[in-house]
Amino acid sequence: MSATLRLSRRRFLQVLAGAAGALVVGVRxxxxxxxxAPLELLGDxxxxxxxxxxxxxxxxxxxxxxxxxxxxxxxxxxxxxIAEELDADWARVTVLGMxxxxxxxxxxxxxxxxxxxxxxxxxxxxxxxxxxxAGAAARWLLVQAAARRWNVPAASLRTEANTVIAADGRRAGxxxxxADAARIDLPRQPLPLKAPAQYRLVxxxxxxxxxxxxxxxxxxxxxxxxxxxxxxxxxARCPYLDGSLAEVDDAxxxxxxxxxxxxxxxxxxxxxxxxxxxxxPGVAVLATDTWxxxxxxxxxxxxxxxxxxxxxxxxALEQQALDKLAGEPTQRARDDGDFAKLFKLGxxxxxxxxxxxxxxxxxxPMNCLALVEADHATVIAPTQTPERAxxxxxxxxxxxxxxxxxxxxxxxxxxxxxxxxxxxxxxVLLAKAVGKPVKLMWTREDDFTHDVYxxxxxxxxxxxxxxxxxxxxxxxxxxxxxxxxxRGGAGQQWTSEIYPDDLPAGLVANLQYDWYALxxxxxxxxxxxxxxxxxxxxxxxxxxEIAVALKIDPLKLxxxxxxxxxxxxxxxxxxxxxxxxxxxxxxxxxxxxxxWDQRRTNGHGLGIACHFTFGGYAAHAFEVSVENERLLxxxxxxxxxxxxxxxxxxxxxxxxxxxxxxxxxxLNLAITVKDGQVQQKNFPxxxxxxxxxxxxxxxxxxxxxxxxxxxxxEIGIPSVAPALANAVYAATTVRVRRLPLMAELKRLL
Amino acid sequence: MQQQPLQAxxxxxxxxxxxxxxxxxVVINGERFRHYGxxxxxxxxxxxxxxxxxxxxxxxxxxxxGACTVLxxxxxxxxxxxxxxxxxxxxxxxxEGLADAQGNLHxxxxxxxxxxxxxxxxxxxxxxxxxxxxxxxxxxxxxxDIDTIANLxxxxxxxxxxxxxxxxxxxxxEGKA
Numbered sequence: 001m002s003a004t005l006r007l008s009r010r011r012f013l014q015v016l017a018g019a020a021g022a023l024v025v026g027v028r029x030x031x032x033x034x035x036x037a038p039l040e041l042l043g044d045x046x047x048x049x050x051x052x053x054x055x056x057x058x059x060x061x062x063x064x065x066x067x068x069x070x071x072x073x074x075x076x077x078x079x080x081x082i083a084e085e086l087d088a089d090w091a092r093v094t095v096l097g098m099x100x101x102x103x104x105x106x107x108x109x110x111x112x113x114x115x116x117x118x119x120x121x122x123x124x125x126x127x128x129x130x131x132x133x134a135g136a137a138a139r140w141l142l143v144q145a146a147a148r149r150w151n152v153p154a155a156s157l158r159t160e161a162n163t164v165i166a167a168d169g170r171r172a173g174x175x176x177x178x179a180d181a182a183r184i185d186l187p188r189q190p191l192p193l194k195a196p197a198q199y200r201l202v203x204x205x206x207x208x209x210x211x212x213x214x215x216x217x218x219x220x221x222x223x224x225x226x227x228x229x230x231x232x233x234x235x236a237r238c239p240y241l242d243g244s245l246a247e248v249d250d251a252x253x254x255x256x257x258x259x260x261x262x263x264x265x266x267x268x269x270x271x272x273x274x275x276x277x278x279x280x281p282g283v284a285v286l287a288t289d290t291w292x293x294x295x296x297x298x299x300x301x302x303x304x305x306x307x308x309x310x311x312x313x314x315x316a317l318e319q320q321a322l323d324k325l326a327g328e329p330t331q332r333a334r335d336d337g338d339f340a341k342l343f344k345l346g347x348x349x350x351x352x353x354x355x356x357x358x359x360x361x362x363x364x365p366m367n368c369l370a371l372v373e374a375d376h377a378t379v380i381a382p383t384q385t386p387e388r389a390x391x392x393x394x395x396x397x398x399x400x401x402x403x404x405x406x407x408x409x410x411x412x413x414x415x416x417x418x419x420x421x422x423x424x425x426x427x428v429l430l431a432k433a434v435g436k437p438v439k440l441m442w443t444r445e446d447d448f449t450h451d452v453y454x455x456x457x458x459x460x461x462x463x464x465x466x467x468x469x470x471x472x473x474x475x476x477x478x479x480x481x482x483x484x485x486x487r488g489g490a491g492q493q494w495t496s497e498i499y500p501d502d503l504p505a506g507l508v509a510n511l512q513y514d515w516y517a518l519x520x521x522x523x524x525x526x527x528x529x530x531x532x533x534x535x536x537x538x539x540x541x542x543x544x545e546i547a548v549a550l551k552i553d554p555l556k557l558x559x560x561x562x563x564x565x566x567x568x569x570x571x572x573x574x575x576x577x578x579x580x581x582x583x584x585x586x587x588x589x590x591x592x593x594x595x596w597d598q599r600r601t602n603g604h605g606l607g608i609a610c611h612f613t614f615g616g617y618a619a620h621a622f623e624v625s626v627e628n629e630r631l632l633x634x635x636x637x638x639x640x641x642x643x644x645x646x647x648x649x650x651x652x653x654x655x656x657x658x659x660x661x662x663x664x665x666x667l668n669l670a671i672t673v674k675d676g677q678v679q680q681k682n683f684p685x686x687x688x689x690x691x692x693x694x695x696x697x698x699x700x701x702x703x704x705x706x707x708x709x710x711x712x713x714e715i716g717i718p719s720v721a722p723a724l725a726n727a728v729y730a731a732t733t734v735r736v737r738r739l740p741l742m743a744e745l746k747r748l749l
Numbered sequence: 750m751q752q753q754p755l756q757a758x759x760x761x762x763x764x765x766x767x768x769x770x771x772x773x774x775v776v777i778n779g780e781r782f783r784h785y786g787x788x789x790x791x792x793x794x795x796x797x798x799x800x801x802x803x804x805x806x807x808x809x810x811x812x813x814x815g816a817c818t819v820l821x822x823x824x825x826x827x828x829x830x831x832x833x834x835x836x837x838x839x840x841x842x843x844x845e846g847l848a849d850a851q852g853n854l855h856x857x858x859x860x861x862x863x864x865x866x867x868x869x870x871x872x873x874x875x876x877x878x879x880x881x882x883x884x885x886x887x888x889x890x891x892x893x894d895i896d897t898i899a900n901l902x903x904x905x906x907x908x909x910x911x912x913x914x915x916x917x918x919x920x921x922x923e924g925k926a
Contacts, residue, residue, distance in 0.1 A: 069869075070869050071867075071869030071870070071904045073868070207865050208865055208867055208870075210867070210870060211861070211865065211866075211867055212854075212862060214861075214867045214873050214874075215854070215857075215858040215861045215862060215867070215873060215874075215877060216804070216844065216845065216847070216848060216854070216858065217802075217804020217843065217844035217847075217874050218804070218845075219870065220803065221806075221871060223803075223806075223807070224797075224803035232798070257787070289786075289798040289799070290794050290807075291786075291790045291791065292787075294810075361903060362869075363816060363869065363871040363901070363903045363904075364806070364869070364871045365807070365808075410869070411869060412806070412869050413903045413904060415903075441807075443810055444809040444810055444811075444814075445810075649865055650865075653868055653906070653909070654868075656905060656906075656908055656909070657906060658905070659905065660905025660907060661905050664905070682809055682810075682813060683809050683811075683813040684811075684813055690899050690900070691896055691898055691899070691902075691910065691911070692896035692899070694907050695908075696892055696908065697908050698908055
């Protein structure tokens with residue numbers, strides 16, 4: 001099978017050679033129907049059958065989930081992939097979150113369970129490559145054990161629901177075979193995998209394995225955990241983008257009952273990457289409980305000195321962008337044909353689009369529990385990048401790989417914020433300094449004012465059309481502050497901002513993508529489907545403007561532009577190809593579901609948009625009206641093709657949630673800067689959508705596909721904002737080119 | 750058998766009231782606790798740091814997001830802005846106390862599982878407590894009634910929360926019929 005052939009031998013051995021016995025804390029897989037007994041009640045008498053599977057004598061199968069689950073569903077989906085190839089009985093599967101699997105390999109860490117981070121929508125496609133093999137290998141061991149016991153060829157045996165069955169009808173449960181299986185060496189080469197027709201779990205709906213513990217309040221997030229004697233730390237961080245601490249008076253803070261210590265923390269070292277060290281200098285208050293620490297922090301008398309960025313403002317940054325766009329680009333990311341010549345010849349259309357900085361606002365604020373001893377460190381953190389957290393701990397403690405334990409329980413939202421491990425660095429520095437375990441807490445104000453914000457930008461779009469109403473020239477100029485924050489040198493900054501193979505590249509013969517570097521003191525980072533969200537807003541809004549100018553139906557324009565179904569090369573993350581047919585298919589599906597061809601006469605407008613991100617294809621269509629300055633979203637439709645859906649119920653949730661995240665952000669959210677400080681402090685300044693603001697239903701349509709699965713955590717966002725703006729135009733003839741949309745719409749109405 | 754003479758017990762030499770005790774009595778999930786710390790401490794930190802009941806979550810500290818929602822005498826309240834001093838002798842229910850004493854899930858908890866509501870799950874305890882308060886007041890809630898729940902969910906689970914509330918309302922009605 002193709003997947004088997006694609007898995008390299010090195011990768012295969014790397015995954016299967018992991019250390020045994022490292023599974024921790026978890027719950028039963030069939031949360032909806034069991035008694036929810038915690039892991040402590042599970043026996044110690046188990047057999048380790050390959051690195052991801054344990055089997056108890058009673059036949060209960062325990063499967064490790066290696067990647068962080070921040071709501072995207074990996075703790076359910078990854079073990080399902082293993083269980084499928086293992087032929088496990090899902091009703092008797094318990095899922096356990098694995099800690100980071102790391103071993104010392106000649107002075108370098110070796111991550112023995114494969115990639116345990118969660119970002120870039122990669123958990124599912126990676127699992128499809130190596131965790132199917134892990135499941136097949138565990139099954140192979142059990143089959144070998146049965147073959148030896150019965151003295152029959154392994155090839156004559158089959159498996160079904162935790163049982164090995166012989167040709168003559170003899171049966172042995174996995175529980176009976178596990179002890180023997182655990183003594184057999186793992187196979188030396190990749191094993192054949194199931195044909196899709198044999199799937200019992202993949203493609204069927206699976207309920208969240210943590211559901212019961214979530215609704216009873218029993219599930220411990222990192223923020224809910226502590227160690228005996230741990231001190232709670234809160235940090236007063238510099239409010240300026242690049243300021244420093246001038247004076248500290250901690251006398252009043254130390255008088256608060258429960259406050260134990262006040263400690264300064266250094267600011268970031270420019271030689272190190274963002275995300276492996278504190279984001280800002282600060283003063284930590286350590287206390288016996290959170291309330292005491294917060295009161296202590298309130299009583300600190302601090303004088304902060306503004307730095308070079310003291311005069312930065314959102315307005316000045318926008319002016320800088322407009323000035324830059326009038327000059328030469330920092331980087332020409334793509335240059336096809338002869339844009340300048342064709343642009344002169346055709347009918348010209350131009351528009352500028354404005355996208356603000358936005359914050360992550362994860363519901364669980366940053367936090368970290370750290371214990372640092374002379375020969376051991378344990379860190380429990382809500383991180384998307386446990387490998388990076390390990391590197392932070394190792395750098396700050398100098399401990400060996402075997403002395404560092406990184407745990408990452410279920411995470412209260414990630415959205416890219418937790419790709420950075422600044423809070424891990426803070427907690428480890430404090431734990432080292434006080435010689436006691438430290439439980440670091442961030443308040444919501446800390447979170448809003450010290451994030452790694454999604455880059456703001458100004459997009460200047462230019463196109464020309466010919467007499468046959470075809471687009472003959474296209475230029476996308478983007479001025480943004482790169483989320484690389486300087487990492488990799490000046491020549492690399494554009495790579496995270498504009499992707500050379502994003503559409504309409506390959507569809508318009510004369511095309512330029514130009515990037516202009518903005519200078520900003522705001523620290524930038526990854527925000528769910530990073531640059532795709534901003535770029536799709538500009539591209540898909542502009543396509544609508546072209547359709548209006550040419551008096552062509554916006555759906556027809558898109559379909560004609562995509563043309564015949566064919567693969568286009570796509571060299572950025574999510575490639576190697578982009579299939580125009582799959583994109584056209586989700587567009588048609590979304591259009592059909594919203595009733596695109598049925599004219600609305602009641603003041604309602606329809607808008608549509610589509611995008612390709614990280615291997616997935618999505619289209620959104622909305623029906624809206626504007627009444628008395630209120631925008632009403634009557635229907636929200638999303639069509640998605642991520643290849644084979646491992647868990648359709650989880651995929652639907654991701655698309656529903658992505659649609660709402662996209663709407664919430666597009667409608668009302670922006671981070672602004674004034675006098676070198678972020679102005680938003682808490683939810684009233686950054687009004688995330690509440691239930692009443694959102695459509696009552698998001699109609700999600702999943703394309704059935706045999707293609708290898710891609711991740712679904714991010715594809716639900718990019719086409720939302722442009723589809724919404726296009727719908728608003730259809731309803732009102734007001735074109736909104738600036739996000740957040742509501743403020744601009746009210747200004748324009 | 751020897752007869753005891755009928756005699757009144759001697760009067761006590763002095764009658765004293767019970768000594769005044771420090772702290773604030775609060776009933777949490779049916780059990781009485783006494784808080785001896787700062788009376789201004791918000792209930793949320795008393796629950797989380799002192800009692801180690803961590804189901805109620807910190808989200809904003811200003812009563813804006815609802816992740817800390819609990820019931821006080823049956824009414825939804827934001828525990829992050831409710832000082833323990835305001836809770837003397839009042840009955841607090843947290844998500845840990847939503848199921849009955851035998852561990853049978855509340856209809857809302859079961860509906861939350863059945864509708865597969867939770868994504869990250871962090872806000873859901875607060876959502877459940879807000880929904881419990883709603884169903885008490887409106888056993889058959891309309892969509893507009895459900896819209897009055899103003900708790901934030903960053904993952905965007907609102908459509909499934911809506912379905913789960915309706916499912917729980919139907920289950921409770923059926924249970925009573």
